[in-house]
Amino acid sequence: MNTSELWQAVLGELELSLSKANFTTWFKNTFISEVSDHSVTIGVPNLFTLTWLEKKHAKDIVKSIQEHTNGNVKTVCFRVETRQAPVQMVPVGGKQEAPPSYVAPIVQEQPSASPKDFFSEQPQQTQVQTGEFSLNGKYCFETFIVGKQNELAHAAAQAVSNQPGGIYNPLYIYGGVGLGKTHLLQAIGNELLRKDPNLRILYITCERFTNDYIHALKTGKINDFKGRYRTVDVLLVDDIQFLGGKESTQEEFFHTFNQLFQNNKQLVISSDRPPKAIPSLEPRLSSRFEQGMLADVGSPDFETRIAILEAKSREKAYHMEREILHHIASVVQTNVRELEGALNKVIAFHQFKNIHPTLDSVKPILTSFQPSSLRKNVSPKQLIQTVSVYFDVRIEDLLGKSRQKRLAFPRQIIMYLMREEMKSSYPSIGNELGGRDHTTAMHAYEKISGCLCEDEKLQHDLELIKQRMYTA
Ligand code: ADP
Ligand code: MG
Numbered sequence: 001m002n003t004s005e006l007w008q009a010v011l012g013e014l015e016l017s018l019s020k021a022n023f024t025t026w027f028k029n030t031f032i033s034e035v036s037d038h039s040v041t042i043g044v045p046n047l048f049t050l051t052w053l054e055k056k057h058a059k060d061i062v063k064s065i066q067e068h069t070n071g072n073v074k075t076v077c078f079r080v081e082t083r084q085a086p087v088q089m090v091p092v093g094g095k096q097e098a099p100p101s102y103v104a105p106i107v108q109e110q111p112s113a114s115p116k117d118f119f120s121e122q123p124q125q126t127q128v129q130t131g132e133f134s135l136n137g138k139y140c141f142e143t144f145i146v147g148k149q150n151e152l153a154h155a156a157a158q159a160v161s162n163q164p165g166g167i168y169n170p171l172y173i174y175g176g177v178g179l180g181k182t183h184l185l186q187a188i189g190n191e192l193l194r195k196d197p198n199l200r201i202l203y204i205t206c207e208r209f210t211n212d213y214i215h216a217l218k219t220g221k222i223n224d225f226k227g228r229y230r231t232v233d234v235l236l237v238d239d240i241q242f243l244g245g246k247e248s249t250q251e252e253f254f255h256t257f258n259q260l261f262q263n264n265k266q267l268v269i270s271s272d273r274p275p276k277a278i279p280s281l282e283p284r285l286s287s288r289f290e291q292g293m294l295a296d297v298g299s300p301d302f303e304t305r306i307a308i309l310e311a312k313s314r315e316k317a318y319h320m321e322r323e324i325l326h327h328i329a330s331v332v333q334t335n336v337r338e339l340e341g342a343l344n345k346v347i348a349f350h351q352f353k354n355i356h357p358t359l360d361s362v363k364p365i366l367t368s369f370q371p372s373s374l375r376k377n378v379s380p381k382q383l384i385q386t387v388s389v390y391f392d393v394r395i396e397d398l399l400g401k402s403r404q405k406r407l408a409f410p411r412q413i414i415m416y417l418m419r420e421e422m423k424s425s426y427p428s429i430g431n432e433l434g435g436r437d438h439t440t441a442m443h444a445y446e447k448i449s450g451c452l453c454e455d456e457k458l459q460h461d462l463e464l465i466k467q468r469m470y471t472a
Pocket of ligand 2: 181182183238239453
């Protein structure tokens with residue numbers, strides 16, 4: 001293995017345990033500059049990087065190099081180097097041997113500049129993680145409107161972002177769909193990253209955690225998996241209710257949780273219900289969750305809905321008269337996602353037609369958002385009928401046994417809508433659908449509500465189905 005291959009191997013390993021932004025920031029333009037008997041010198045682009053690598057990553061680098069060189073290398077040094085001119089050299093790690101004569105004193109002072117100064121060509125990338133575990137920059141505290149129903153969760157989230165790993169650990173935020181749980185989780189991540197771009201922050205949905213775990217088991221990469229999850233500074237887990245019933249994933253999550261918790265790393269968890277109410281969740285997990293801070297989010301009241309609408313239309317630089325915002329806020333009452341959806345729909349419609357919104361032009365657009373009390377009474381049979389037409393499948397097949405995907409999906413949508421729109425009980429939903437078990441209905445409801453936030457096509461499908469159902 002030549003020096004460049006060795007460094008690639010080391011980087012490959014380090015990359016697994018760091019966020020992409022973090023990794024790029026600190027390991028860009030590094031290389032192995034010199035190898036002597038027991039020592040490897042790493043060239044780094046500036047003093048700031050040198051200090052940082054020495055402080056935060058030297059141990060891991062030494063360990064990884066040792067693994068790849070059968071333990072021959074005992075010392076790793078860093079040197080600021082532009083490939084031609086060596087400036088500084090600092091021995092770290094392993095046993096400190098008598099240093100060569102050109103070694104400069106160890107640099108001890110704190111880095112005085114922010115990473116931005118050194119990587120000005122891509123300043124934002126040091127703050128926002130990219131890729132699968134990404135934080136979305138638009139979910140920040142500045143864009144979160146606080147009302148009575150979410151002020152506790154908001155305050156706790158802010159406390160966590162001021163003092164991660166402090167008294168609110170874990171923070172467990174729960175409440176219905178579209179009430180800002182994901183927004184708060186991500187705001188914590190974004191805020192922490194803004195304060196310290198080097199924090200390892202991992203935002204993940206519970207489903208993703210589960211899939212990752214299963215994948216790691218299948219491919220024999222469980223150590224990589226553990227490395228990835230157990231070495232972060234902050235773990236944000238969204239929609240933890242999906243852990244219910246998944247025993248081995250729960251086991252793994254339990255250990256991840258403990259390891260992080262013991263090391264005073266912050267955990268923030270969201271769920272659609274309190275810990276004890278998650279079906280088939282091990283008591284040792286729910287009691288861990290309950291030991292921290294529990295905060296719920298509820299449906300926004302009228303004033304908060306108005307404030308949200310005002311903020312969102314300002315964001316979009318679209319002006320609407322107050323009475324129109326009032327109308328939207330009085331029609332859409334349950335959750336913020338729907339409220340946003342209604343606003344977007346109104347804006348899109350009027351922009352498309354190139355007319356200014358009036359009460360008369362807005363009212364018909366919002367029929368599908370009418371509160372259930374004002375809606376036409378729809379029976380389960382009519383719902384099944386609507387969905388069968390929408391997906392072009394036969395009702396007998398929907399009620400039958402086949403689990404083909406083209407049937408299973410519409411069936412889950414029916415179960416979701418029966419629960420969400422008609423507030424039917426799970427057993428009665430099971431009955432309506434050809435005598436299925438109530439757990440099937442529960443699963444379907446959870447599955448669809450879980451996908452809803454990310455899946456725009458699904459949101460659209462549901463919207464159209466509701467429209468047909470209520471206006472037919
Ligand atoms: P949840 O995770 O609880 O289902 P989200 O966090 O995904 O809900 O919120 C749904 C949408 O509503 C997002 O676009 C989010 O930004 C917005 N939202 C929710 N609560 C608020 C709030 N209090 N202020 C501003 N926007 C909010
Ligand atoms: Mg969410």
